[in-house]
Amino acid sequence: MNDTLLEVSGVSKSFDGFKAINNLSIQIAEPELRAVIGPNGAGKTTFMDIITGKTRPDSGHVVWGERNISLLGMSEADIANEGVGRKFQKPTVFEAQTVRQNLAMALKNPRGPLAVLLHRKTPSNAARIEGIAAEIGLTDSLTRIAGELSHGQKQWLEIGMLLAQEPRLLLVDEPAAGMTVEEREKTTDILKRAAKTRAVVVVEHDMEFVRRLDCKVTVLHEGSVLAEGSLDHVTSNPKVIEVYLGRGHA
Template identity: 75%
Template sequence: MNTLLEVSGVSVSFDGFRAINNLSFRIGKAELRAVIGPNGAGKTTFMDIVTGKTRPDKGRISWGEKGLSLLGLSEARIAREGVGRKFQKPTVFEDQTVQSNLIVSLKNRRGPFAALFYRPGSGDFERVAALAGKIGLTAQLSRKAGELSHGQKQWLEIGMLLAQEPRLLLVDEPAAGMTLAEREKTTDILVEAAKTRAVVVVEHDMEFVRRLNCRVTVLHEGSVLAEGSLDHVTSNPDVIDVYLGR
């Protein structure tokens, strides 16, 4: 496997509570992975550590072909390196159109002056049109984001992240609050995205995880409890005991 991200022996404690305990995790350059586990298993802290929001007490995090250490880098620098994160609650510019949301997210201008004087060109509109097609919002481009359904806002935010061309996409509970049809479309979006980048989906909905049809990592008390196909991990007695049996 061409490893994109490797987390090795990472631990972090908050006020004496060990949220992540000697965690090791790796994902390839074009791979879809689901991360499941009970509340308090360390799923969110794991994402916080990878994105630089939380600094671990020990361990290492290697990124990319050259094994760049993400430890000590700012959240902004890690994002520039290609780590994108989608939180559970969608954060879109509700007063702007879907098209404007996507245009402002395109990876090409990061300096304040460049952003200030930027005027989108035909190439930008073509990229946005292609993105809208991928996330199922072609017919909604001229609508204000605030008018979209919950599921459509989730797709728009995924599209805004994809516009930044991340190499790793971290997605937190995308299926929450969605209709069945919206969940099926979300599955399609994530599976397609994982053909060209790494995608990690943190999720509680087992039916949604089954639809993703990917390798599953089970976290418990800040460590990997089991890993493999969904059928493999859900038949593991320890997983049944600490998570599925509840």
């Protein structure tokens, strides 16, 4: 087993009496590719919100890295600096800038107004941008304005911008939504490649997309882990069929 990078243990969170997360425990290794599935209201988004510091749980622990740092109580910015990157469902790129400029702005460099003003184009930065562009399949689009890209290409660019920050954990929310079949296939390849050197957690509804990821799957239901294992293993679980697949989500 690879080393544990993130350990969520006994975490619970209620909103106005509704228990969104209920004694949730999940371990993520580094490197690892993990898919998280489950019906609407299962707690998938709240799970990511808690890891990234957007939401604070009522109880439990979220422990990070070799130094066993608690992420609870840390700001979203500090958690991001620790190496947690998150991609939301709707791509957020700088539409008026080129692909190259988007990636350059995202590179892991000193932050702050002065650092941005004094930013220099260096050979190492240029090589890093070229490498990321190749990884996300946008080498031929580096000079294009981001607003002109297709929906799928914007998703890849945003993944590239997160990779530029060199995260150890990448949380990706429903990347297949709105994509063509060809774009979905390319997206799985990008995520599988990224997961060779870091932890990548994909929250997804599209079962064919999850099957193509070919990774361990965690099924959430009512804020807890209902089943875990290969896709074939979890989709043959009677409880999973009852609460998720049987409701027409397959």
